[in-house]
Amino acid sequence: MDIPGIKLHKGREESVLRRHPWIFSRAIHSATDGLEDGSTVTIHDSRGDVIGVGHYQDSSLAVRIITFKEEDIDVAFWQIRLHEAAQYRMRLGLYKPGHTEAFRLVHGEGDQLPGLIIDVYGEVAVLQAHSIGMHKARTEIAEALTKMEMLKIKSVYSKSHDALPAEYAKETIDEWLIGETSAELIVHEGGIRFHIDVVAGQKTGFFLDQHENRELVRRYSNEKSVLNCFCYTGGFSLYALDGGATEVTSVDTSVSALSILDKNLTINKFKGAHSSVKDNVMTYLTTHETLYDIVIVDPPAFAKNLSKRHNAIQAYKRLNILAMARVKKGGMLFTFSCSQVVDKEMFHNTIVAAAIESGRLARVSHELSQGPDHPVSIFHPEGHYLKGLALYMD
Numbered sequence: 264m265d266i267p268g269i270k271l272h273k274g275r276e277e278s279v280l281r282r283h284p285w286i287f288s289r290a291i292h293s294a295t296d297g298l299e300d301g302s303t304v305t306i307h308d309s310r311g312d313v314i315g316v317g318h319y320q321d322s323s324l325a326v327r328i329i330t331f332k333e334e335d336i337d338v339a340f341w342q343i344r345l346h347e348a349a350q351y352r353m354r355l356g357l358y359k360p361g362h363t364e365a366f367r368l369v370h371g372e373g374d375q376l377p378g379l380i381i382d383v384y385g386e387v388a389v390l391q392a393h394s395i396g397m398h399k400a401r402t403e404i405a406e407a408l409t410k411m412e413m414l415k416i417k418s419v420y421s422k423s424h425d426a427l428p429a430e431y432a433k434e435t436i437d438e439w440l441i442g443e444t445s446a447e448l449i450v451h452e453g454g455i456r457f458h459i460d461v462v463a464g465q466k467t468g469f470f471l472d473q474h475e476n477r478e479l480v481r482r483y484s485n486e487k488s489v490l491n492c493f494c495y496t497g498g499f500s501l502y503a504l505d506g507g508a509t510e511v512t513s514v515d516t517s518v519s520a521l522s523i524l525d526k527n528l529t530i531n532k533f534k535g536a537h538s539s540v541k542d543n544v545m546t547y548l549t550t551h552e553t554l555y556d557i558v559i560v561d562p563p564a565f566a567k568n569l570s571k572r573h574n575a576i577q578a579y580k581r582l583n584i585l586a587m588a589r590v591k592k593g594g595m596l597f598t599f600s601c602s603q604v605v606d607k608e609m610f611h612n613t614i615v616a617a618a619i620e621s622g623r624l625a626r627v628s629h630e631l632s633q634g635p636d637h638p639v640s641i642f643h644p645e646g647h648y649l650k651g652l653a654l655y656m657d
Contacts, residue, residue, distance in 0.1 A: 301395035318396020373638035418442030481506035487556035497524035504533035548585035583617035
């Protein structure tokens with residue numbers, strides 16, 4: 264294999280031997296001056312033995328390991344990894360044409376492909392590279408996607424600009440790599456039809472990580488009133504209506520998201536009443552006194568780095584105090600955090616503090632997380648980012 268190599272300091276190979284896929288710059292012994300960002304490199308221990316292959320980037324997180332043995336990284340490699348990722352989801356029944364065609368096919372480290380996200384919407388795949396190495400390999404990855412027999416991918420959209428380092432991103436554009444389709448398409452998730460805008464929508468077009476939690480909301484919604492805060496295009500709202508909710512109120516600040524929510528309501532024709540509200544969630548919770556059987560708060564990440572963590576915790580506390588005040592006695596609160604720097608214990612303690620200040624007794628009915636199509640490698644616990652609680656409010 265004729266590719267550059269890096270050598271680790273003695274003792275720094277231990278995490279690699281435990282199959283953790285990250286190597287930080289301080290662990291590298293050899294000079295890296297000649298390495299180009301995104302280069303594929305072999306990784307050598309202090310004795311010179313090859314212990315993996317990865318993508319190099321000039322940053323604190325210097326190498327993302329994509330294989331723990333010496334092998335060629337070519338179209339055949341991508342085909343094998345994508346096949347393994349698809350097979351995992353097929354065996355768990357996560358892809359059911361006509362019922363659920365929207366799911367995450369590749370979840371970075373959880374699928375041994377750190378720096379790569381691939382979401383599938385029917386015949387369309389959206390590729391999001393979070394590392395320069397994965398972005399440089401996007402053409403080969405797209406080609407491998409269209410050759411998969413288990414899925415019938417006809418179009419691949421690269422949506423990586425906002426996920427890449429700023430300097431490198433200046434020279435990149437989001438683009439169709441293979442085929443092209445309407446920016447908006449309609450797919451099923453959980454038997455419900457959704458408009459997906461892969462070009463202009465947030466993330467890759469939809470928040471697929473909440474699928475299992477939406478199913479739970481559907482289970483509890485029969486004959487209930489529901490408030491869905493930070494509703495985006497209405498994932499939780501539609502599941503609640505499908506579950507028999509009598510009335511659902513969806514609140515978001517995005518006009519475009521609420522517009523797609525209205526389209527979703529039109530194509531599904533639910534019986535329950537629905538109202539869309541364009542408002543800041545904190546303002547809405549403060550100024551409205553209506554009580555609901557179910558309240559859902561699924562905010563965007565309040566902290567994306569450690570320096571913002573304290574402020575984020577205070578924001579989660581204030582939000583949940585307000586949300587608890589809107590839940591009827593005997594109702595439920597579904598509350599979430601997708602801030603990776605706020606861990607499960609810290610989030611739990613924040614909700615406890617909110618319950619104490621609100622004066623409400625709350626019981627934990629369910630501990631919530633990301634769905635199984637967003638797997639967490641047992642060797643990379645950092646991949647667990649979505650935390651949630653379903654609380655029964657006395």
